[in-house]
Amino acid sequence: MRLLTAGLVTVLGLPAVAAAGTPGTPGTLRVDNTDPAKCSDSGGQGTQALPFCTIGAAAAVAGPGQTVEVAGRQEYRGEVVLTRSGEPGRPITFRGVNGGVGAWIGGGLKLLAVHDVVVESFSTFRTEVADSSRVTVKNLRDGDLRVTGAGSSDVTLSGNNARTISVEAGAAGTTLVRNGANAIRVTDAPRTTVTNNTVTDGCTAGIELAGNSPQANLFNNLVRNHFSPAAPYQCGNTGGQGAEIVVSAASATGTRAGYNTVAPYWGNSSNGNAYSWAGTVHQTPQALAAATGDQAGGHDIVVQNWADGSAHNSAVTDSADATAPGFVPPAFPADDPDVENTGTGLGYYDRGKDERQENVGRVWLQTDPARAPYGTEVTLTATTERTVHWPTSVMRYRFDFGDGSPTVTSATPSVRHAYARACDCTATVGVETGDGNVVNNWGTPLKVTTPGPLKASATVGANIPDQWDTSDTPPLGVRVDPSGTSSPWAVGKVVVDYGDGTVESKNGLDVFLHGYASPGDYTVKVTVTDSTGRTDTAAYPFRAAYAPSRFLRIDPYRLLDTRDDPAVILRGGQEGGFTIPTGDAPGSNGTPGSISSVVLNVTVTEATQDSHLIVWPAGQERPQTSNVNVAAGRTSTNLVTVPIGQAHRISTYLSAGQAEVIVDVVGFYRPNGGYLFTPLEPSRLVDTRDSRKLGAGEVRTVKIAGVGAVPADVASVVLNLTSTGTSADTHLSVYAGDRPRPISSNLNPEPGKDKSNQLIVPVGADGSVNVYNHVGSTDVILDVFGYYANDGKGKFTPTVPVRLTDTRSNPFAKPGPDSTTVVSGIPAGSTAAVLNVTATNTTADSYLTVHADGSPRPITSNLNLLRGATVPNHVTTPVSADGKVGIYNHVGSTDIIADLFGYFTDAWPAS
The missing domain is CATH 2.60.120 (Jelly Rolls)
Incomplete structure (x- = not known):
């Protein structure tokens, strides 16, 4: 089976599968359960191409000198028990390689009666080392660590982040170094070394030597276990009985302690104790040293009322004993110039598991200029993150210019270099922090060119949005891309004259977008200026024209009714207008900004004179055409299709007198996304003269989809609506059969007059439209002229x-x-x-x-x-x-x- 079921125990070391080679030979065995189809326990491979699926399969065949690399992002279920051993100088190593977090072992990890084994970089809730020797467990996360059994000796726990660490009866010579834990407890285990550990945020003694655990070493530890900066009172009131370091009377024999930092519990009414040594409580290092004959307490620091970690850097920084038993130097030691060096060795190692320093988190490299012809001297400057306290004397900068020339090491962050040939080079810098650690930047591209002239060049074309683009794109848009400009130097400025009186400039070769007010032929001039001040201009003819568009079906809605606002009225000889809201604008009804035309139902009423209304795109000259003709005192309605003008404005002009206007939005056109139109030879759908008139308040449903040449999947239909034989002034509304009746109307019939108006009407999901008559009675004639559908034609x-x-x-x-x-x-x-x-x-x-x-x-x-x-x-x-x-x-x-x-x-x- 590929994965062990939760709760099962796998005992490793028994004969299982054949190894990828003879057990004990040098090499690496790989385990990766990321894709169960690409791993195998039965094939015995353990290679990169065919890894084992379980840790058990690899551990069953691993021998001295071999490494088992465990990858995978899934949990390795069940308890893993290791029983195979290495040899002195040739341990078996088990290493998690999952991005530094380590593979998760769901059932815990146990080392049973083994020797010369290394386990590192896993996550698990429990790790136990039992009856084992010469074992190293390091860089584990999340769980409890336990060393136990009479056979356990020379076990090292290093760099782990654990809940609790327990060293139990029978174990001897255990070393705990640079671990983080909530508690460290040693019971009946002699010769235990506890060095450079951080014990915090628990509610028991931080470090305790219990029972008979003599000849121990406690050095360079940070212990503040009854305190959490996030919740300083979470452990309750100890009544003065708690202590951070506790050593029993039997354990005090031969035990040495020093260079520890201790922060006793503090609460509302009492403080805890720093030490309990051989049954006696001591509050200060001096008292402990006096009682133990300087066996313990030397160079200790006790911090009362520890409020937060950053306020007590001097209690842990640059003050550790580098000669302490079990001491391991940090990977990146740092000398904080704000803290006095009181430690041994270098003098500036820190107490606890971490070395407090401002690591060089990131490095940036700037090149000036970033583009230049070869032969030009370029300045490369490195900047670093979080290096406020670094002495400049320990910083070194290794520059690689990316052109094959030798690297340069500099004590300053800036160097100059002249490139000898044209290249698309990538310059890098590595910053050495004085301890051998080098932090590299990702690389900075640098364009080294061939000397030559500046030549402006651009691509000029229509800016037509695709079906996913809902941004505010003008119908007569132009896109100017000057990136084709050739220049050995960087282009500092680009100026575009669109030929309509509009001029725009940008720094660099970014794309320009512009909307023209009117269709027509324009000359677009592009002028570029490089970083040396040279200029060049190129001119391009451009014809601004409306793009072929598709229809956006909507539920009709009322946009404007001047009768609702006495201050707004149409007056003859004056231009007016209105805005088509789009995008997030109030009243937009979800209309995208990329529309090019709008279909309106425009009604003119209460005209004081015979007149006509002209509707056209704002920003263009008023045409000589007309849209709605109205007689004095009467009402007239007409469908209007008009392009969107500047700022989504539509202009209006009444030729004479005064009138009110009502505007209903019927639909939109946009270049992409929407329905296509199919014209039909006109045919009659309804003629109520063949049956009965439409009465007052009556709604009559008319089947559209699948009738005649109209397909079943029709979205909207183009109709001509005619009224005749009308008994009273009324209005007719035609709308989708499955939608509520809108407040808008399509035709205003009058007695004694036959009237017509063309409509674009959404078809309901049931394939019908409704026809509503307001008052009186009237005959209605509906003729179909075409339809909109996904598979339309035009x-x-x-x-x-x-x-x-x-x-x-x-x-x-x-x-x-x-x-x-x-x-x-x-x-x-x-x-x-x-x-x-x-x-x-x-x-x-x-x-x-x-x-x-x-x-x-x-x-x-x-x-x-x-x-x-x-x-x-x-x-x-x-x-x-x-x-x-x-x-x-x-x-x-x-x-x-x-x-x-x-x-x-x-x-x-x-x-």
Whole structure:
């Protein structure tokens, strides 16, 4: 089996599997349970390519001189018991190699009757050394450590972080050095050495020699076991009975102690004791030394009311005895210049398990200049982290310039070097702290170039967001990337003149983004300046144009109603406007900032004069087109598709009088992400004249999905809504069949007048839309003109409104009865167009039908004309291959005005 079940015990040393070689031969056996499919206990490999799955499999075959490396991030379950031994000078070593934390042994670790074994760098809740000799246990974490048994001798516990450390009856000659623990207890175990340990945060004696444990050594320890800086009263009140170092009468024989720092318990009402020696309590090192004949207490420091560790550096720093039994020098000794050296040896080793120093945590290397032609002298400067107290005399800097030249060792952190050839070099520096420890930086790239001229070069293209980009990207965006500039020196400044009066500058070769207010042809000039002051300019033509876009379906919502604010009103001859909120702006309804056009339902009401409303992108010139025509005292509604202007603003202009305006948001277009449009030959879905009128407050459900040419997965549908035979002024709302009715309306019918308006309506999950009538009764006609779906055909490209035809300037083009006017000027290759068609100077009640030129005229209509009235309507219509539509007039004669607002092209062009 690959992993031992929790609770089982594995006794190692019995015959198990064949080793990867003969047991006892030098080499490394590997254990790694990270991927059970890539390890094996039965194959006997123990190699990097095929490691053992369990520690037991490796330990069963490991012999003298071999190392068992244990990796893996999963728990090694069950207790691991080691029973195989090494030889003097050739121990068996078990080492965890999991990022310094050590592999986790879930059931604990036991060394049973072994000798010459080293165990290091594991995590486990319990480690026991029983009846074993010449054993070293180091760098273990988390658990309890126990040495026991009459056969235990010359056991060393070093560098461990444990809860408790126990040396028990029978053990002899045990050494505890540089461990951290909550308590160290030695019972009936002679000749125990306890040196440079830190015992804190427990509630018992810190170091205790109990029973008969004579001839011990206690040196350089930091003991403050009844105190926790985070909770100084957690141990309760000892009533003056507690002591930090306790030595029984039998254990005092031949026991020596010195250079310890002791912090007795302190509380609200009493302090604890520093020492209890042979049954007598002593509060000071002087008292202990006097009582023991200087056998103990020499050079000890007792700190009363220890408040926190950092306030007592002088009690532990630069004051250890380097000649103490069992002393092991720290890996990185440091001399704190703020603390007097009172120790032996170097004089500045610290007490406790840790050497207090400001380690060089990180090293940075700066190059000046970072880019330069070869032959230029470059200054390299190293800076270090946390070295406030380091004497400069112990710092050495080893510079490698990365060009193959010899390294340079300097006593100062700055050197100069002239590179002899062009290269993409990586310079490094190693900082030596005076003890042999070298901290390296990760390396700093340096560009050494060939001498030559400065040449500006940039990539200039449209800034079109992808489907994941919801940032505030302008519809007419340009992206200027000057990184193609060639220069032997660093470029310090880049200035971009966008050709529309806007100039922007940056330091370095960063990308520039800009949004134009209007489509058109511009010249983008890029001027670069290098670090020596040289300049060069490059110019690029750029055509700002709207990108083909997809439709974002939304639930319609009301954006503006000037009737709600008496201070806001449309006045003839004055420009107004409103903002389309996006992103996190209030009222945005989750609309991304990357939209390019908005579809609005615009209603003009309470007009004081016959007038028309123009809607266009803010920042552009007001077009000569119109969107909504309204008669004095009446209400008129029209669908409007308009690009987003500067700062997401839409401008409005009323030609005469005053009026109120209501704006409902129907949907959006954006370059990527959304639905594609498929135009259809118009067909009739509903005509209530064939059944019954829609009554007051009535909602009628109309099936859309799967009807005729509309697919089942339709997202939104383009409809033409017509009212006729209306009995009272009312309004109609068309909305998704599974959604609540919005406050917005789509058409305002009037008695005696046939009225039409085009709609873009979300289709409910049930495949339907609802039609609601407010008051009175009216007949309703619904015609379908196209739909939006994931697998649709076309993308929409908005345009600056363009007038395609106006028959008022050409009387011969004015259509008479039963005649068709052909309108051209739509981009060739378009599959459909978005028009605003207006009829005026009408001589008889009639209707207009818009269709692709050359195709059969459908039975549907787009505009219902009233004699003497001006009637507009938003029209989405198929287009002939050469960009033409036909506009058919039924009876009488009428002038026709056709404005282009955008067009659709195939999203999946044939390859």
